[in-house]
Amino acid sequence: MEYPAIDPVAIAIGPLVIHWYGLMYLIGFLAAWLLGRQRADYLGLNKKDIGDLIFYGAIGVVVGGRLGYALFYGMEQWLANPFWILQVWDGGMSFHGGLLGVVAAAVIFARKKRLAFLDVADFIAPLVPIGLGAGRLGNFINQELPGRVSDAPWALVFPGLGPEPRHPSALYELFLEGLVLFVVLWWLSSNPVRRGFISGVFLLGYGVFRFAVEFVRLPDAHLGFIAFGWVTMGHLLTLPMILAGAALVYWSRYQLFTSAKEA
Known part of the structure; x- marks a missing residue:
């Protein structure tokens, strides 16, 4: 199967150019805001508080995601062109950097509202996957995150990567993480x-x-495999999340119940 020809530019009116990748982030923030409003009572918040929380989170995602990508994957590009880090419409965002940005935003919001950080984190977590899925769709439209060669019937031939069909790994992540x-x-x-x-x-x-x-x-071309012929940067950055998540689930067994409510 050939990779679908999708113009990465969604809207172009004169000098105004809006990319699908940017729209996917907007969709993610809007979804988080709408879902958060449905459960505003979870922490005794009002709808204005939800808007403030999403605003803080959006700044954390964009700033943390871009800085994380620059530090983990694109240091050479950043050093070669300092203004490259501002070109977010061309893709190049790190989930792990964005996560750290959201954590920082949650800390600030929790202190401002005098709430426990983990209560705020528990509130935010279910709001995040829709944005993750939308971001992966943006990656797919941008022809990013190609997979390794595959003979699966749904494998796609990616432009510029030869005639071999490859896993549409961005769509896998959209389905699983989103x-x-x-x-x-x-x-x-x-x-x-x-x-x-x-x-x-x-x-x-x-x-x-x-x-x-x-x-x-497919690992990033400029990084390749980090170790053992199969370990990627994604593996290295994700393993601590698995360990921390398992530890947090275990630790939560001894904590108090929170009062999540349906709207």
Whole structure:
């Protein structure tokens, strides 16, 4: 199968150019805002508080995601062109950097509202996967994250990578990190849970899904395999998430229940 020819530019009106990749982020933030409003009572928040939380989180995602990509994957590009880091519309965002940015945003919001950080993190976690899935769709439209050569009937021939069909790894991540993780977290958080449990499941779930997809995803050309002929940067960055998630799920067994409510 040939890779579908999708113009990465969604809207172009004179000098105004809007890329699909940027729209995917907007969709993710909008979805998080709408879903968060449905469960505003979870932490005794009002709808304005939800808007503030999503605003902080959006800044954390963009700043942390771009800085994380520059540090983990694109240091050479950044050093060659300092202004490259501002070109977010061309792709190049790191989930792990974005996660750290969201953690920082949650810390700031929790202190401002005098809430426990883990309560805020548990509230945010189910709101994140829709944005993750939308971001992976943006990667797919940008012809990013190609997979390794495959004979699967759904494998695609990626432009510029030869005639061999490859795994559409961005779509795998869209399904697992976006749809599946959202359904699991939203269902689990619809009932009272112990503090830290939802955050732990998020870290563990994302970590396992991403770690698995790394086996069929082509490593970054300028990095290649980090060790043993199969370990990628994604593996290295994701393994701590799996361990932290498992530890947090175990730790949550001894914590108090939070009062999650359905709207």
